[in-house]
Amino acid sequence: MVFALAPLFHITGMVCQLAAALAGGHTVALAYRFEPGVVLDAFREYRPTYTVGPSTAFMALLARPDAGPEDFASFRLISSGGAPLPPAVVESFRARSGGLYLANGYGLTECTAPCASVPPGLEAPVDPESGTLAVGVPGPGTMVRILDDDGAEVPFGQSGEIAVTGPMVVPGYWNKPEESAAALPGGELLTGDIGFMDEDGWLYVVDRKKDMISASGFKVWPREVEDVLYTHPAVREAAVVGVPDAYRGESVKAYVSLRPGVAVEPAELIAYCKERLAAFKYPRQVEVLVELPKTATGKILRRELKTAAG
Numbered sequence: 272m273v274f275a276l277a278p279l280f281h282i283t284g285m286v287c288q289l290a291a292a293l294a295g296g297h298t299v300a301l302a303y304r305f306e307p308g309v310v311l312d313a314f315r316e317y318r319p320t321y322t323v324g325p326s327t328a329f330m331a332l333l334a335r336p337d338a339g340p341e342d343f344a345s346f347r348l349i350s351s352g353g354a355p356l357p358p359a360v361v362e363s364f365r366a367r368s369g370g371l372y373l374a375n376g377y378g379l380t381e382c383t384a385p386c387a388s389v390p391p392g393l394e395a396p397v398d399p400e401s402g403t404l405a406v407g408v409p410g411p412g413t414m415v416r417i418l419d420d421d422g423a424e425v426p427f428g429q430s431g432e433i434a435v436t437g438p439m440v441v442p443g444y445w446n447k448p449e450e451s452a453a454a455l456p457g458g459e460l461l462t463g464d465i466g467f468m469d470e471d472g473w474l475y476v477v478d479r480k481k482d483m484i485s486a487s488g489f490k491v492w493p494r495e496v497e498d499v500l501y502t503h504p505a506v507r508e509a510a511v512v513g514v515p516d517a518y519r520g521e522s523v524k525a526y527v528s529l530r531p532g533v534a535v536e537p538a539e540l541i542a543y544c545k546e547r548l549a550a551f552k553y554p555r556q557v558e559v560l561v562e563l564p565k566t567a568t569g570k571i572l573r574r575e576l577k578t579a580a581g
Contacts, residue, residue: 340369484513
């Protein structure tokens with residue numbers, strides 16, 4: 272049985288849940304909306320074997336003190352997609368679920384299917400330099416290239432824009448020829464995501480190109496800072512944005528929500544990051560919120576936080 276954790280209006284829910292279930296002749300259990308307590312009750316009642324959802328959904332389930340191995344005992348495969356998956360969340364989920372591996376994946380609406388996923392029986396590696404978790408390897412018939420600003424391929428291990436070609440890539444945007452020409456030159460989708468590929472073919476997504484922070488002339492990718500914040504035991508959710516700074520151009524600001532029953536001062540989180548990141552990367556400001564703003568699919572809205580930060 273497939274449990275529809277991701278909404279069906281999202282490409283992940285439509286393809287990886289509904290279409291996959293129909294292709295395999297499986298039952299799909301639907302939830303009206305995502306409520307962690309309701310979802311755990313449904314897991315216990317229906318005993319699904321597969322689900323996929325954004326990382327924030329699994330963070331919310333982990334925040335429930337009553338969540339335990341018995342709630343996930345029926346699952347054979349659980350995947351995450353639609354939002355970055357911090358390595359710390361993978362390990363927390365493994366510990367709380369009784370050993371289940373939370374598999375990563377990567378795709379876009381314009382691709383209509385996963386561009387990269389973790390092959391069965393394997394676990395995605397973590398890049399030792401950046402701490403980024405691989406999203407998988409390209410699937411059959413899918414070509415992924417990493418390009419520099421001039422459109423040339425870069426060597427293994429070097430970051431650039433992720434470009435995807437394959438039979439699942441859309442031909443363009445409806446009645447938008449200019450946008451189509453810009454995003455799909457020659458039929459190759461320029462994703463707007465920055466990433467790199469290692470020599471074994473694992474793809475790593477660093478961040479959105481437009482979300483890069485320029486602090487004193489240095490590039491700071493929000494996700495790297497967020498991944499460090501997720502390793503702090505008090506942090507439930509994290510989002511990092513750039514804010515105007517008269518001296519540095521931009522400074523790093525972090526927004527976090529905390530695990531239930533836990534308190535931490537912003538200064539402690541700043542010091543925690545300072546010990547683990549380069550001097551230009553650690554956040555100069557941390558703001559604690561009850562809940563971070565999200566889309567209907569559960570993806571954290573960095574742009575809303577950036578607007579609020581000024």
